[in-house]
Amino acid sequence: xxEGLGTSMRKRLTPVARKLRRNKTDxxxxxxxxxRNRQLENAKFRFQVPFDDYVADFVCHAASLIIELxxxxxxxxxxxxxxxxxxxxxxxxxIRFWNSDVFNNLEGVLEEIRRAVCANEGG
Numbered sequence: 001x002x003e004g005l006g007t008s009m010r011k012r013l014t015p016v017a018r019k020l021r022r023n024k025t026d027x028x029x030x031x032x033x034x035x036r037n038r039q040l041e042n043a044k045f046r047f048q049v050p051f052d053d054y055v056a057d058f059v060c061h062a063a064s065l066i067i068e069l070x071x072x073x074x075x076x077x078x079x080x081x082x083x084x085x086x087x088x089x090x091x092x093x094x095i096r097f098w099n100s101d102v103f104n105n106l107e108g109v110l111e112e113i114r115r116a117v118c119a120n121e122g123g
Contacts, residue, residue, distance in 0.1 A: 013050035020048040020055055027069050027099035028057060034110055035067075043117045052090065054083050059092075063120035067113060068096045093120055 024032065028047070035045040035058060049059040051066070058067040066087050070080070084094045095116055097109050 013053075013055055018048075024048075025069070025071070025099065027071075027102040030102055030106065031058065031067070031069060031097075031109070034106075035113070040110065041114055041117045041121075043121070052086050054086070056087065060117060060120075063117045064092045065113075065116050065120050066092045066094045068094060069099055069102060070096055071099050 024047075032047050034040060035043075036047070038044055043060045043063055045058050045060045045067075047058055049056045051059065056066045057069050059065070068080075068084075080096075084096075087094050093116060095112065097112075101109050
C-alpha cells in the first residue's frame with residue numbers, strides 16, 4: 001500500500017476501491033486490459049488501489065508509478081494536484097491521461113506508460 005497508509009485507512013478505503021473496480025469506466029477497462037497479468041514490460045500493476053486518503057487508478061509498486069485516467073471533470077482540478085503531491089512525496093511518479101487519449105491514441109498512451117515503467121524500475 002502507500003507509504004504511511006495505516007490499517008484503519010486501508011479498511012475504510014477498501015470497499016470504495018472494490019466498488020470502483022466493479023464499476024470501471026470504459027477507458028479504465030481498456031487500459032486495464034493491457035496492464036493486467038504483467039502484459040506491459042512484465043510490470044505488475046494493480047487496479048484501484050487505496051493509497052493514503054485516495055484510491056489510485058493503477059499502481060506499479062516496483063516502478064514507483066501511478067497512472068490516473070481523467071474525464072473532463074478533472075480539468076485544472078486542485079484536488080488532483082493535492083492528490084498527486086501526496087503520491088509524489090511518497091516516492092511515486094504520477095502520470096495522467098485524459099479518457100479521450102485512451103480512446104483516440106491508445107498506442108501512444110501505452111508507449112508513454114512503457115517508457116515510465118522502464119525509466120522507474122530499479123531506479
